[in-house]
Amino acid sequence: MFVTMNRFTIDPEHWPAFEARFRERAGLVDGEPGFIRNAVLRPESDTTNQHVVMTMWESRSAFEAWTRSEAFRKAHEKAGQTPPAWFIAPSKLEMFESVTDSGG
Template identity: 50%
Template sequence: MFVVMNRIPVKPEYAERFEEVFRTRARLVDRMPGFIRNLVLRPKNPEDPYIVLTFWESEEAFRAWTESPAFKEGHARSGTLPKEAFRGPNRLETFQVVLDSEVEGD
């Protein structure tokens, strides 16, 4: 499994709007081959970034998503928040799963 983590530093006064963008998302990624699931984590400390996790069957499936027209369409919606909603740039990190306690045999 391949996991992508996006750390997004949102100013506290824009937190509700940021969450609403995800609640009303287009769900285009959900139909992509190899997509498993998406988690959006709200920080307990408002000064910490939101964490958006996507889980994929493989890195190739994730790369196919990022190169698809659906990716461009889905991310165009995130432009509904002004630049001042963010405390800085997002930080994308990628991981290969070594152990998953939900999967028998790991």
Template identity: 40%
Template sequence: MNPFIAMNRFHVRRGSEADFEAVWQSRDSHLRDVPGFVSFQLLRGPEHNDFTLYASHTRWASRADFEAWTRSEAFRQAHRGAGGNRDLYLDAPHFEGFEVTQELTA
């Protein structure tokens, strides 16, 4: 089984970056004890005229582990209340999933 990368891209309104980051830093992701979870990063990307690009980057042991998490109580708990932050985004997050086919490490 290949590792799996799950990413969500966010177009965060300019001026809302600190609030967006605070939401992520203060929430309990419920990921640490989920089977197959490997790592998480919140990535800050380039600034544009009306938004700053962010991406959440989660690494899983397999696509099956990721999909099981999306159906779990931990997933529901981690995303509870997420709709209350819609004013921070220009549009809905955009999901992208990737199966790792090659990896080089130090």
């Protein structure tokens, strides 16, 4: 399994709008080949201000195919319209290859 975690450091004042943006586009990735799961995680407190957008894929190649797809373009078309004031720091994309998986 291949996992991506995109960390967004968001001003707490803008958490509701940031989360709404992801709710509005929910489901656009669901039908992509190799897609397993997507979750948007809110921090338990505002000490880090980091939301994590996590996706799980059958393979890195499935994830990379998604990034070249029309569905990806549609899912991210509003990204350039996001007000800079939402962000405390640039986002950071992390990628992982799973070495164990006990989930179902």
